[in-house]
Amino acid sequence: MTLIDKLGRSVSYLRLSVTDRCNLRCSYCVTKDFKYTPHPNILRYEEMLQLIDIAASLNVSKLRLTGGEPFVRLGFMDFVSSIVKSHEDMDLRITTNGTVLEQYVPELKRLGVSRLNISLDTLNKETFESITGCDYLEKVLSSISACLSAGIHIKINAVAMKGVNDHELGSFIEFAKENPVDFRFIEFMPMGQDTRWTDESFWGADEILEQSRQFATLTPIKRTAESRGPAQMFSIKGGKGKLGLISPVSSHFCATCNRLRITSDGNLRTCLFSDKSYRLREILRNPKLSDKHILQVLANATKDKPLGNNILQTRTGSEGVCGTQMSAIGG
Template sequence: MLQDTHNRIINYVRLSVTDRCNLRCTYCMPEKMQFEQHASILTDDEILRLMKLLAFDGVSKIRITGGEPFMRPGLITLLEKIKNIDGITDISITTNGVLTKKFIPALSKLGIHNINLSLDTLDGQRFTQITRRDKFAAVMDSFNTMLSHDMQVKVNMVVMENVNTDEIVDFAKLTEHQRVAIRYIEEMPFNGQDKGFSGVSWDYHRILSAITDYYPLEKLTDAPHSTSLNYKIPGFNGTIGVIPAYSRTFCGTCNRLRISATGSLKTCLYGNNMLNIRDLMRNHDFTDMHIRSGIHAAVKEKFIDGKEAEKHYLTGIMESMSLIGG
């Protein structure tokens, strides 16, 4: 088993399959983005080899991220092969929804039902301002198709001051008739730009307060290792979650690793890259045992929480989220 020095078992990996994205969300990346060369990206065979090694060491849950994962050619075939790895029992996907609609039947056939949809506004014009792309209709079409296929949909809304805070209640209303989870996320500094980030004025307390000004909230029991504080509006079909992504109140129970599209391993979103697994796999002198040993050593360096990890971050510019893996 992968276990850190704080006695936490690591059984969850967020795997980025591409750094490319068809949106340019202001909080995630610069408008002009320099993407990695294709030769730098993990191949299907490398991903499968890595997933088998991780599964052997107890990882059972995989979340596929990007960039936008559906920009990777042949993703469905890759997902089918990952699903067949012994020990992998839970595969989920985070997507922006632009390309997702046509893949939903295939995902359903594979038994992949947990989808996180990144959506920060319900207004088409504002969507274009946030994403720098006019793709709102395609995203909403994907959203409605997910619901019609009984997908377990979580809508991730990054809450940004002077941008979309007036829509917090509108998103909550979506849970009235639809079995959807709305998750409000504190803004984070991962936009790949050399600009200071002084913290968030809309933290999870303020977000919850904005909702309770209109609706009563019933607290739900949070699942083990949950990053969200979960609630329900009485009588509504869906649920509401608030993710203290900048406040980092959930770090003490962290059970995850992040692997970028280029094979860099992070033990914490706010920390440095600890190891490049791609480079190990492409060096024929390194066996599976060497790679596993490297991953175990990196896990032993995992900090107690994101604030401690941030103190040791080596550069003042946080990476773009599209490079890290959402």
């Protein structure tokens, strides 16, 4: 069985948030009134493994673990080990802010986790503290260095924000020249009711590309079947790394979306921009219900998977495209 929606898109990618807790308070991600989900409502690792087993039976071949910050949850590395043992053929990846990552690099290498995404919106110490509320930039850079030394491929994701990090473009590109990383800019998305997004803060992919050409000679890299992701990648002449642009606002990629999201409290979301969700936790914890019921929910939800761009176009002004903020969804 394969999950296919009414538009003919097949699902092969699951993003699973293991926690909504994070040791940073990034201004674009966490609102001042945000409250963490009570611990009893967070899925247990055993329940997450059950969902991963079900997803694998539906031909989901790629799994990304997200947060919050996944490495702050107790027992996370044991969870990763369990996934690797049960699904050695699954493409397992992790998204992290990198602040506590370095100590886990040797174990990740041993387990065969070969790809990580690290969120890093600035290379400036003061700007980092302004965005995140913490002085952890050196910890992130040290984690990146440790990963590269261990042969773990790194993608760095920077949320592109005018007036915040646009003046660092030359430094970002220089970093990608000097290090074998994919440095990817993600357009700032208007997520959540209390979003900080404004027209003035939006730094679009086309503008970033035009400005980037002032600092480097860039050549588009043709997408292949293996690189179906949302980023348009560019090689950098004379550089070790690559530049990437992800444009969910200015040039959506909804027609090829192949993913589902499950939040840390067990809600299935078929589209990042839609607040419609399907409650899985109650099914998992009901002894009278089985995997068949979860399979049915996944199939029915996928069938009605919307086009996110249609939802995006309904928003007005600077309001959020959905009521749920990014930290509660898991990216």
